[in-house]
Amino acid sequence: MSNPPNMRHIGFLLSAIAAYFVGTNIMAAEPSHFHDQLDTFGFNLAQKLDASGEQNLLISPASIEFALSMVYAGASGDTAAEMRQALGLTSASQDQALSELGDMQTALTNPGAGIALKLANAVWVDRSIRLNKSFASDLQAKFNARFHPGDFTNAGIVSEINRWVSNATAGKISNFLENPPPPPLFLANAVYFHAKWNLPFDKHLTQQAPFYPAAGQSLTVSMMHVTHTFPYATGPGYAVVALPYTGTRFAMYCFLPDKSVSDLVMELQKTPWSMLSGSLRPTEGSVTLPKLKLEYGATLNQALAQLGFGIAFDSTRADFRRITDNQPRLYIGDVLHKALLEIDEEGSTAAAVTGISMRATAIIQPKETFNLVFDHPFVAAIVDTKTGVILFLATINAPRA
Numbered sequence: 201m202s203n204p205p206n207m208r209h210i211g212f213l214l215s216a217i218a219a220y221f222v223g224t225n226i227m228a229a230e231p232s233h234f235h236d237q238l239d240t241f242g243f244n245l246a247q248k249l250d251a252s253g254e255q256n257l258l259i260s261p262a263s264i265e266f267a268l269s270m271v272y273a274g275a276s277g278d279t280a281a282e283m284r285q286a287l288g289l290t291s292a293s294q295d296q297a298l299s300e301l302g303d304m305q306t307a308l309t310n311p312g313a314g315i316a317l318k319l320a321n322a323v324w325v326d327r328s329i330r331l332n333k334s335f336a337s338d339l340q341a342k343f344n345a346r347f348h349p350g351d352f353t354n355a356g357i358v359s360e361i362n363r364w365v366s367n368a369t370a371g372k373i374s375n376f377l378e379n380p381p382p383p384p385l386f387l388a389n390a391v392y393f394h395a396k397w398n399l400p401f402d403k404h405l406t407q408q409a410p411f412y413p414a415a416g417q418s419l420t421v422s423m424m425h426v427t428h429t430f431p432y433a434t435g436p437g438y439a440v441v442a443l444p445y446t447g448t449r450f451a452m453y454c455f456l457p458d459k460s461v462s463d464l465v466m467e468l469q470k471t472p473w474s475m476l477s478g479s480l481r482p483t484e485g486s487v488t489l490p491k492l493k494l495e496y497g498a499t500l501n502q503a504l505a506q507l508g509f510g511i512a513f514d515s516t517r518a519d520f521r522r523i524t525d526n527q528p529r530l531y532i533g534d535v536l537h538k539a540l541l542e543i544d545e546e547g548s549t550a551a552a553v554t555g556i557s558m559r560a561t562a563i564i565q566p567k568e569t570f571n572l573v574f575d576h577p578f579v580a581a582i583v584d585t586k587t588g589v590i591l592f593l594a595t596i597n598a599p600r601a
Contacts, residue, residue, distance in 0.1 A: 235588025237288025258594035260552030274523035286508035302342030385558035396547035431480035485570035492599035
């Protein structure tokens, strides 16, 4: 029997991950360089948003990727090449990459019995421009996007977009925008996930216990406890356990690092998700996990520029000529993101929305037992290992139920 890792001052990484199960045996996703590259993008972005690993952080890599992919559909020249590389798209052509992204979204819209998983895409178009028919056709065919013509100078567009966000996230995110987006284009993706545990935590075993942030005083939180056989593995500097949801396809992967969350995220950046998820084996053990509700919001411009999207934000260099027929140079103005995650004894709920405003320049493995106590900072990611897509990714330093 291995000794449990030291729980103080090291943080833990909780990865809420969509996994495919047969009985208690986790089945790795079909090998896919395409999906592995997209998942690596998610870990890279999390690291850029919080390099210290000492703040609560929650993103939906899937939502961000789908929103950026809609913009990529309108890119040409060096802008398209840069976005393709930054997103990890290795397809021979832009059309093939968009088809693969569309197929990935379609696969996610059929999550199986007992799982609520909704994805939605929408585009608001100012009446001053005319969309290129090929671009509009790509967004409709590949991403099932809905188009909304409107007047961006009218404050009512804020309520319209916020209502769409609220409907797409089952009311979990309602006030996404405070001010009208700049004209002439606003693209949005929303993701909503809800599932119950395959083996619920017993509420009678939930107790108040300390949680140790990376810095500062300990917190008193509600800790849930369960003992069972779960998929489990150890890797370079961490232990990981997968907690399945009902329906046998999705699971939450919880990573406990030997050192810090930031060290763990850097390690996970190096490892293809298909390889990591395939390393877990059924093992008897116990898990102690905090109940929590986490909300997060950020503007992603700087982090995305650091990951290689610089030209797309440059008003003098960006090339999105495929988007409109009557507009001068367009470029990305802002990439906004909000997300929510709730974990309790019954299951998990998560929601996220990504909004992108487009501006115009001229016109506006061995058998063992384990005991993992997640009582210090951790990261959470909800992933579908059938498709290999990370839906949500979080780092949590101060859980609040």
